[in-house]
Amino acid sequence: MAASPKFALSLRRLSCSPGVVARYAPRYTPAAQVRWNTSNSATTSATTEPRQPDAEGGVKGKTAAAKAIKFTSDSYPELQRDSKFSQLTQDHVKYFQELLGSESAVIDGVSKDASEDIEPFNADWMRKYRGHSQLVLKPKSTEEVSKILKYCNDNLLAVVPQGGNTGLVGGSVPVFDEVVINMQRMNNIRSFDEVSGILVADAGVILEVADNFLAEKNHIFPLDLGAKGSCHIGGNVATNAGGLRLLRYGSLHGNVLGIEAVLPDGTIMDDLCTLRKNNTGYDLKQLFIGGEGTIGIITAVSILTPQRSQAMNVAYFGLESYEKCQEAFRAAKGHLSEVLSAFELMDGRTQKLLHKATGKKLPLEDEHPFYCLIETSGSNTDHDSEKLQNFLEHVMETEIVSDGVLAQDQTQIKELWACREGIPEILGHWGGVYKYDLSLPIADMYALVNDVRDRLTEAGLVGDDESHPVVDVVGYGHMGDANLHLNIPTRRFDKEVEKQLEPFVYEWVQGKSGSISAEHGLGIAKKAFIGYSRSETMVKLMKQIKNLYDPNGIMNPYKYI
Amino acid sequence: MSGLRILVPIKRVVDYAVKPRVNRAQTAVETASVKHSMNPFDELSIEEAVRLRERKVPVSEIVAFSAGPPKAQDILRTAMAMGADRGIHVQLAEKEELEPLGVAKLLQKVVEKEKSDLVILGKQSIDDDAGQTGQMLAGLLGWSQATQASQVKIEGDSVTVTREVDGGVETLKAKLPMVITTDLRLNEPRYASLPNIMKAKKKPLEKKTLKDFEVDITNRLKTLKVTEPPARKGGVKVEDVDGMIAKLKELGAL
CATH class of the missing domain: 3.30.70.2740 (Alpha-Beta Plaits)
Known part of the structure; x- marks a missing residue:
């Protein structure tokens, strides 16, 4: 999200010096208004998204006390803690401490006050959801995850699996006192096959780390999104994240070849298959892709990664109507077919607001009601350019697009992308x-x-x-x-x-x-609204799956379905 | 006077957003299948020439010139899409490199042939960072020069150039003909718009070879070795303050 470093900087400055702001508050109107009190906003299911987490896992400019965030249990008063779950005791904590050994693997808020240390695991980065958890566990191996879950299942302790905690629907933070199982210590890349392009890695590997690893081998992770510096690939799979490369490489349902997951009773489901074809029985791993941690914890994935493209081009168009955008999309598919890697739509209002908020000059002189951004990537620059030239000539001559620009260098590619990613x-x-x-x-x-x-x-x-x-x-x-x-x-x-x-x-x-x-995803934000997209029968079938694998309902309760 | 004849020499270089890698033989940086684009300072030169015309300074012609491999034509087309009227391409072999003096001599011939009275160059090209061509050209032509311009004003045949120096700005005034080199603060280059890219395809692009100019471009410099800067050493974690003090002492920092 490098849309506007200046803007981000001013935000950071603003919020890093609360004293200054407070002192001058009566005569000082901050250029970027301070967000409304987030606690109020949680009454709608719409997500509020201030800024994406940065590479260090924090939100740019976040220094304010997390305690200011309203508890999810207060924003959703209809939610009650399920009384079937046990209360955490010192004995429980002791078991986990002995199991995980290392001191840093357990953040214990039961026997002492560790609220400061636990807070980042309790609250989400949007500052919209906050739980009451008192225990964070950071297992280092699949066996440890298995033992943790078995113990929790036997003792009826509810758990929340957590990756990079960059979700948008409150799925990765607890609601009440669920035990947080954070996957950050399971961060090894297990293997990579340069011939087939199949990567096997732990769930806690950060997406950007995986992508950089693959870049050295001329491959690319088939998923890209704004939070890539913080999010874990396990979390990406568990939420079936979409992102910018979906058009080209398809969804994770197709790219993930295998999953290693732990079921609530401690069973290790080792389906870490590295085969592209495997028609032997039900494809159970699909239940975990987009399952949001409700039937088990993903501990590793094997994923098919495509070859990284050498040549990249980006064009940005102004169009006079939404109908023209559709025509442009059809023309792009026709002319660019296999090199087309992104087709993004922005309405004129977003671009006007972008200009208003950042003062940045827009790529096109005149205003247009709609804008599209097209990216091509392929293996041969000359081949791609020729295709792109033909496409550009076509859309100009047939007046599908009113105006447009073509990035001439890497910097312009970034600037044009910023017009979309900065929104x-x-x-x-x-x-x-x-x-x-x-x-x-x-x-x-x-x-x-x-x-x-x-x-x-x-x-x-x-x-x-x-x-x-x-x-x-x-x-x-x-x-x-x-x-x-x-x-x-x-x-x-x-x-x-x-x-x-x-x-x-x-x-x-x-x-x-x-x-x-x-x-x-659904998480807690959209749980109540699933009925608008899924029939009663569908939801019933989903609940049967949930009950089959998680009969005690300890996995990520109060959310999903 | 019938209007300025502006010459803008441009160079095709490894894209500045690309991290350069040294080749195996350690003789140069890797250029094969690496993204190339117009030297960013040269983009400023083209932009400034076009803006002069837009500011109603009488400009009769803007000629973009490049000496380089066949692909250099791409950046000449870009220059024409940005507003240059025509291009001249002196084709070099794929690995052939000119040194600043060679380029300056070549440009001297071009200026004479084209009867240019203003040459706007980037202050340096980002591949060899020599930053000499503009000055050498002015010397060879015996013209005035203003380097690293952050503002250019032309009234009649008098040119005022502002350049940023340590602690302030310096304002130079000279008479045409002259050589100006551009700095980053001068302007913000425009995007090449699609209609202009289409138009640029129809603008004349003259192809030449070094033989057409009869200049001595023998290289005088020899590159001994190209190496990457030493990799930054990773830090170490210390257990506590005592550990840190001990470590600092060990390193001789205390």
Whole structure:
């Protein structure tokens, strides 16, 4: 998320010197307004996303006490701790200490006060969810995970599996006093086969570390996302993360060849298969991909990694309507076919806000209602350029695109990408954002944004000045995957806005047979809304699976389904 | 006067965002299948020439010039997409390298042939970082020179150039013809827009060889060895303050 270093820097400065801000508070209006009190926002299922975690695992500029975050149990008063779970005792802690040996592997808040140390594991990076856990375990091997889970299952202790804790729906943090099982110490790359491109690695390997490892071997991890410096590949698989490369390399359901996981009763499911083809029985690993840690903990994955492309080109277009964007997408598939690696959509409003918030000059002189970003990557520069030239000539001549630019060097490639990747960051500039991550039929994708905008405008909530809570209603996303990010940047939290948004957005999506969570998952945020995308029968079948593998319900309770 | 005839020499170099790697023989950096693009300082030169025209300074022609391998034509097309009127390409063999003096001599001939009265060059190319060509060219031509410009103003035949120096700015004034080299603060180069990229394909690109210019470009320098900078040594973790003090003493830092 290197969209605007200056902007990020100013944010960091702002929040690193609370004393200064406080002292001058009466006459000093910060350039970037401080987010509203997050505790209020948890009443909607929309995610609020301030900034992505940085490489060190912290959020840029985060120094404020985590204690200011409201407890999830307070934001969701309807949730009650399940009384069937045991209370943690010193005996439990002692067992784990003996099991894991090393002192740093157990953060014990039961027998002493360790709230400071535990806080980062209790709270999520969006500062929206916070649990009451008093025990964090960091196993180093699959056997340790197995023993932990068996003990927890026998003693009815609820657990939360946790990776890099970069999720967007509160799935990786506890709600009540669940034991956090953090995978960060299981971070070995086990093997890599240069011929087949199959990587086998522990669940706790950081995505960027895996990708850098593969880069040296001329391969690429088939997944890329903003939080890559912090997120774990185990967590990526458990949440079936989507990201920027999905169009080209497909979903993790296809790329993951095998999984090693531990079931709640301690059974080690060793399905760490390195075969591309294996038609022998039910494909059980698929249950763990996107299972969000509700039936077991993934301890290792084997994944098929493609060859890294040598040549890369990026173009950025202005278009006059959403229909033209669809035409451009079809033309791109036709002309670029196998070298097309990303097709991203941004509406004109996001680009205008980007310009407003960062002061950055946009690549195109004139304003356009829609923008698209196209990336090609292939093995041969000349071959790619020729294809791209033909495509560009075609879309210019047939007037599918009104204007556009082509990156001439690596720096321009980054700058053009920043016009897309910088959007989530700048939308928080005015206060906060209601975010929806939706899958819709591609033809109807943008109609939702217009409908929501009309609805909020009619209600008199959208405006340019302080008296209106909503700054604008914008849409962007992965056009290639028919995945829309509907975002509503706002100046402040407002009940009225939420009333207009929900359940309107979900009903709209349901009407088009779309999905209310395309790539972010369910976690705690979307649990209640699964009915908009899945039938009762489907949910019932899912619950049967859950009960089969986790009869005591200790795995990541209160979430998912 | 009928308007300025501006010459902008540009060079194709390893993209500045790419981490260069030394080749196995340790004779140069690896260039095969590495992303190349226009030297960033040369982008500033083109941009400035185009902006002069946009600021209504009478400019009759902007000529982009490059001496390099066949692929150098790509950056000449980019220059024309940004606003140069035509290009001249002196084709060199794939591994052939010119030294700054050779380039300056070559440019002297080009200036004479094209009757240029303003040459805008990047202050240096980021591959060899010599930073000499502009100055040598001015010397050979006997023209005024202003290096590392951060602002250029032209009124009639008088040119005012601002350059950033330690602790302030220096303002130079000279008469045309002259040589100007550009620095990063001068402007922000534009993107090559698609319509302009299409138009640039139809602009004339003249192909030449070194023989056409009859200059002595014999190289005088010899590269002995190219090596990577020594790798940074990893740090060590100490157990406590005493451990740190002991370690610092051991290293002679205390």
